[in-house]
Amino acid sequence: GDSVTQMEGPVTLSEEAFLTINCTYTATGYPSLFWYVQYPGEGLQLLLKATKADDKGSNKGFEATYRKETTSFHLEKGSVQVSDSAVYFCALKNFNKFYFGSGTKLNVKP
């Protein structure tokens, strides 16, 4: 069945460092791909999305490219801030059903 695998955390970075959180997926058909972010004590918020191969989603300096050949949707940011500390979830949507990764906690130190 469909599934999402993302790198385990926590990931700890210094402010202004480059961020990559890996995400790969398994799916039939043509899923849409998403990244959600969860700040402490909050629900999940949509960060970015991509709906077809080679699409790039971007928001708040984060970006991810839908790579069908490698079934990946890695999240990147060129310079992280302390305020980016959160849990990040990769997800896919296929046939009206969502599949979430297990989440990756990011800690950014000043």
Place this chain on the structure above:
Amino acid sequence: DVKVTQSSRYLVKRTGEKVFLECVQDMDHENMFWYRQDPGLGLRLIYFSYDVKMKGKGDIPEGYSVSREKKERFSLILESASTNQTSMYLCASSLRGIMNYGYTFGSGTRLTVV
């Protein structure tokens, strides 16, 4: 913006109590979902609903039931709360049939069963 409102942010209940978690969305979404989130286990789907009075079991429905009498409201019911139901509960909604439309989540209810 779509808003999904969960009635309580924090809740403490006793073992054996019947617990109601309420979720309301204001954008006429057909689909609504209840998840629980636990450390190391990610998000697990409890129940979903694609229409009024329609419900479907997710991955972990045991010990829970749901009610959807109106399109905007989706209630999660713990028939007899147990300590292993202590968790963060997240409600979400989405439009039906649109592949690139994501979920909108509520802020979550952190339930503690003592």
